[in-house]
Amino acid sequence: MTTQTVYLPSREEKSRQDFVLGLKLLANGAAQQRVREEYRRAVLPEVSRRLGSAPATREQVQGELARSAAFRQWAVLTHKSQSMMWDAIEATTHRVAPESARRMARLRGAATRRGSLELDPSLQVPAPIGNTEIHRQPGGYVGSPDPDDVTSGLRYIGASMIYSVGKGQKEAAGDGRAHVVASQLQARFPDLPAPRRILDLGCGIGVHSQAIAQAFPDAEYHAVDVAAGLLKFGHLIAEERGVPIHFHQRDAAATGFEAGSFDLVISNILFHETNAANLPQILRECRRVLRPGGAMLHVDVATQVTRLPLADQVMNHWQVDWNGEPFWTGFSEQDMRAQIVAAGFDPALSFADHLAKATGAWYVFGSRAN
Amino acid sequence: MSVESVQPVILPRTTKGKRPSFFDDPAIDQVMTFILELTTEVAVMRERLDTVERLLDQHGSVTRAALEAYSPGPEVEAERTAWREGYLKRIYRMHSPEK
Structure with missing residues (x-):
């Protein structure tokens, strides 16, 4: 994890958070494996018999699979470990909140800031961020209007230190994906000149933004998100680390930046937290703000239905209903290359590929403006 | 822009289910919940306790401040992780009498 010094669990809090991570690894590992075994052993033969052929869709199997004891156990374990994760994080968040508010107040009064923070209280926060507690994070991402209250950011970083490892990604959340973004930029666009202006959409608390901004120290780095709670915290940890980032509370679907004003547009796990209506608008906005020759690269979760067995699709869809992942299935059904082409990018320059790394599997998509 | 002018945001809590139950008998969910909390x-x-014992071995005395300041080295960390994994395996076996 980045060297932020705000969210620091006490010894006992850390111990509890470590154990909750163990429960999450159990849920996403052995318990999930048992659901797959149950599917192969009992559900698949039963449904195949009923249908007269092998099932082809999630809907054909989810009723039977969800009634099995293995699935129910996995569901309780997944749901409960998520609740316990938030309880464990809340203890640290409450303890460090007064000190982080003092630091935020001091920062807002400082003349030495290298980046900036622009909040827009009139912004209509789009769904699902505006109306859902993503990942069941208490209070959601939006946070309170208090300019010094960074608790939603504290919760977010607390979870990212637990959650991503629980999903089987070995590297800490933001830093690991920043590495994927950086290496993919090099691999996909080897001839791209050093960007002067970079736009980062759906930056959240901007841990990955810090890493990417440091990889391009000569570029002006603009990071956009709809959630003020996360932006305030992102600004605090970026400034405390001395990384110049300009944070803006804006909608990725309508950023308000001048057309053709960016050399590079990136995002990191943004699209699976949007919705079917906003997704194509965001891609069109990417096209609009890119100058000719500019590059676009997005990294997101690799849950595409075309590559997942039905039992896993059922478990993923359960996250939509029960675990604060409203667009998990919706995003999984998207053909992102087709969406990119529909947004006005050249099909010959557009790509959407799965990337399997030891540190996790990612869905990487992008294009180049011509 | 003045950040003091920020208006309160009302966030509806739309995550489905306050206390969902995944077994037909909610008592089973409850018992699993008890076990998970107690296990933790x-x-x-x-x-x-392991920290207390290690501090006593080293210094012959222990304080709350010393407990908080204790930082396990990689060897202790590995030992604890191995214990935790074994412990979780035993508990999960218990959840599934057929295995």
């Missing part, structure tokens, strides 16, 4: 506290207490 046992692990937290065991780790704290």
Whole structure:
């Protein structure tokens, strides 16, 4: 994890958070494996018999699979470990909140800031961020209007230190994906000149933004998100680390930046937290703000239905209903290359590929403006 | 822009289900919940006791401040992780009498 010094669990809090991570690894590992075994052993033969052929869709199997004891156990374990994760994080968040508010107040009064923070209280926060507690994070991402209250950011970083490892990604959340973004930029666009202006959409608390901004120290780095709670915290940890980032509370679907004003547009796990209506608008906005020759690269979760067995699709869809992942299935059904082409990018320059790394599997998509 | 002018945001809590139950008999969910909470506290207490013992071995005395300041080295960390994994395996087996 980045060297932020705000969210620091006490010894006992850390111990509890470590154990909750163990429960999450159990849920996403052995318990999930048992659901797959149950599917192969009992559900698949039963449904195949009923249908007269092998099932082809999630809907054909989810009723039977969800009634099995293995699935129910996995569901309780997944749901409960998520609740316990938030309880464990809340203890640290409450303890460090007064000190982080003092630091935020001091920062807002400082003349030495290298980046900036622009909040827009009139912004209509789009769904699902505006109306859902993503990942069941208490209070959601939006946070309170208090300019010094960074608790939603504290919760977010607390979870990212637990959650991503629980999903089987070995590297800490933001830093690991920043590495994927950086290496993919090099691999996909080897001839791209050093960007002067970079736009980062759906930056959240901007841990990955810090890493990417440091990889391009000569570029002006603009990071956009709809959630003020996360932006305030992102600004605090970026400034405390001395990384110049300009944070803006804006909608990725309508950023308000001048057309053709960016050399590079990136995002990191943004699209699976949007919705079917906003997704194509965001891609069109990417096209609009890119100058000719500019590059676009997005990294997101690799849950595409075309590559997942039905039992896993059922478990993923359960996250939509029960675990604060409203667009998990919706995003999984998207053909992102087709969406990119529909947004006005050249099909010959557009790509959407799965990337399997030891540190996790990612869905990487992008294009180049011509 | 003045950040003091920010208006309160009302966030509807739309995540489905306040206390969902995944078994037909909610008592089973409840028992699993009890077990998970207790299991966690046992692990937290065991780790704290382990720290107390290590500090006593080294210094012959222990204070709350020393407990908080204790930082396990990679060897202790590996030992604890191995114990935690074994412990979780035993509990999960218990959840599934058929295995």
